[in-house]
Amino acid sequence: MNARATKPTTPIISMRGIVKRFGAIQALKGVDLDLYHGEILGLVGDNSAGKSTLMKILTGAYRADAGEIFFEGRPVTIHSPLDSRRLGIEMIYQDFALCGNLDVSSNIFLGRWPTIRGLVNRKQMEQEAARVLERMNLFLPSLRLPVETLSGGRQQAVAIARALAFNPKVLIMDEPTANLSPNASRRLLELVSDLRDQGVSIIIISHRMQEIFEVGDRIAVLRQGEIVGTLSIAEATEDEVLSLIIAGRRSTPESGHARA
């Protein structure tokens, strides 16, 4: 809310003309997407609309067949998750993408374990993991348990801590509240708002429209691999967004809204 007023004109991320094919299926047909500094952008659409595919291109999990990505105005090539992490882009996957046999702190620092002389510095790792969890108000009974022994909510806490451990500039969340109770969802949305206020730019993929309307600044609608509309949440209604998702048009005759 307060972040919106200070929004700079250059987006932190600008995706241009992104095309992705899987065999004969064209999953993305030239998608343009902008994410501004310190905003929460909701990304919505049907199941096969291409939301996760688009985000996986941004994180380097997939490679686009065509199109460009600009980060803070500069053209960048993102060919692997390592490239996106170096830019400060983190994603929390819907299935959390954790190593179930590894303990909590090993997962939080997956691939970025602190070392001394080639050996993993377990003490430092556990201290920093505890610090990250505390800063995010995430509580776990022990850092030494394999994450597969934790509940789904706690596994998500580990995934969030991993994404936030290295102070990302951009955070992408894929259906973050899909497996959470209403109370836990509320706390998660509070955390997301706090992060936005700290200057993190956030993209949330969600089926739950009311949640995006609650915390989001803008909403982008994907339909059959194309962006069919980008709306400011302050000016849009849920009905408008739904009609974009379903029909690809902003037709709301019964409410009498004029086209923007």
Place this chain on the structure above:
Amino acid sequence: MMESKAVPSKRSAIRSDVLQQALAFASLIVMFVVFSLASPNFATFTNIVGILLSTAVIGILAVGVTFVIITGGIDLSVGTVMTLASVITGVIISYWGLPIPAGVLGGLAAGALCGFVNGTVTAKMKVPPFIATLGMMMMSQGLSLVISGTRPIYFLGTPSFRQIAMGSLAGIPNAVWIFFASAVIGSLVLTKTVLGRYTFALGSNEEATRLSGINVDRWKIAVYTLCGLYSGLAGVVMASRLNSAQPALGAGYELEAIAAVVIGGTSLSGGEGSVLGTVIGAFLMSVLINGLRILSIPQEWQKVVIGAIVIVAVYADIARRRRR
């Protein structure tokens, strides 16, 4: 998520692979006691040294395979790569007349190179490890025969070569010390180093590891190369122990090594395991074979018993996985 109270987890914090490892150790003790009671010839110093010595080569191979199996892969080539390494060592020392260290290094390098090829074919060409290493098993077997001209290579001009394995310290042959040292180093690498963390991460969830920005291919190649290096070491020890490189030997060793790993609680589905478990598994098989022999049970039965134990060990692994 984000429960505000720290509720202790109801599930046990004891890892199931540790449980199986303890079980294997208990079985080892029980067997030891039973065989000691059954025959006065079992618990003698000479016989125990014999057990240790017969465990050394399989044990070294098994420590290497432990890494590969923890990544969720398999290496069927360790036995014949071991043979190839011993043949290379023989060629360098006996045919070319180069110094012993050159032969040892050559054997180690040959093993590491085979492992590197296994890793590259698996990681880069996406050939399943079962097939990639089966191919390597046959290639290394063939190469050993080609290079040696199907004849054993004897280390006749270099009597000190035999000391590598058969010299002794505190009454125990060097081969056993080399096995212990390689197990300790393997255990340290697996539990303390970044390579060890990657080994577990790959076996636990390779896709998650990749999504974390880790160059999965590179670390997989490193693990297979390390396994190859252990095969090379086993080859040098084997050649030294026999004072010759036997090109027809080695096939079948990979299965015993894999059996030792599995008996020791390392999961074939990856992500779990330990070098200590593997060492226990290797000893368990040696003690069993030795004990059966001392009790004059025909050799053919040893294979039957070992086979049954492997099935039980793998079944235990599957059963504890299903419980989750």
